[in-house]
Amino acid sequence: MSDVPKTHPRYLSLTLRDTIVAGVEQGITSVHGLIAHGRGEAFDYLIGETTQPFATEAIHAAAAMLYLAEHPVISVNGNVAALAPDGLIELGRILNAPLEVNIFHTETGREQRIREYLLRHGAPDVLMPTTEAQLSYIDSNRKFVHPNGIFKADVVFVPLEDGDRCEALRQMGKAVVTVDLNPMSRTAKQASITIVDNVVRALPLLCEGIRDFSDPSAQDTLKRYSNAAVLKEALRHISRSGNGD
Ligand code: ATP
Ligand code: MG
DSSP: OOOOOTTSTTHHHHHHHHHHHHHHHTTSSOHHHHHHHHHHHHHHHHHTSSOOHHHHHHHHHHHHHHHHOSSEEEEEOHHHHHHOHHHHHHHHHHHTOOEEEOOSSOOTTHHHHHHHHHHHTTOSOEEOOOSSEEOSSOOSGGGEEOTTTTTTOSEEEOTTOOHHHHHHHHHTTOEEEEEOSOTTSHHHHHSSEEEOSOHHHHHHHHHHHHTTOOHHHHHHHHHHOOHHHHHHHHHHHHHHHHTTO
16 A cells, blocks of 8 residues: 555545455456546546545435335446455345456456455455356447346446446346446436436445345335436536636
């Protein structure tokens, strides 16, 4: 870890940067993941590096959707595994949902290292991609999935997702909950629910939110939710902060 003093005004952001660099050094995160992280940092700066009301609203709806899901699955890539392993495992425990490794850049052994990293952090099991089950509408390595995981899921939680796969999952009739700091990304626009927040802030709030529901209250929350309205509000917030408001 680099020597960032705790009094530094951007201490948390710099600590996360260290965490993602450590992920690369451990062979969990792809070097390309550093670029994705940098883009996330830029949007986090514009958002104010706190959970804003549009994210709270999406987190509430996501909690409802995951609570009602028959077969929810949590998709894990190298960035999320490095940044928030404990949050992913806690979410899986609350939902009784499997974690499944799914990455874009397949350097040798990285999928296995992510799995082992999550197991060391206390995950009961971690599903891996297989050639037995494949997603339609997608050509990249991310089409290979587990038959009892993403393939069978009705709701997939995919933080920091790539737009292509989000689209493929939607075309296959699955609901997608994502966390993406960029409200303009293809993923943000195509997901059923987009939490525009940093995954390290959003995950604990999502875990807390899931405990609160009954079936009718969760259904009611989903009926009233509009992802387009939430994304519009995120963009409005970013442009207001640019005006110094
Ligand atoms: P799309 O295909 O959806 O348009 P992209 O492929 O260009 O997006 P990626 O390079 O896959 O985007 O990057 C993943 C996304 O994750 C980026 O939009 C980035 O803002 C976001 N992101 C990065 N770090 C975080 C984080 N810690 N929390 C939430 N979102 C993040
Ligand atoms: Mg992409």
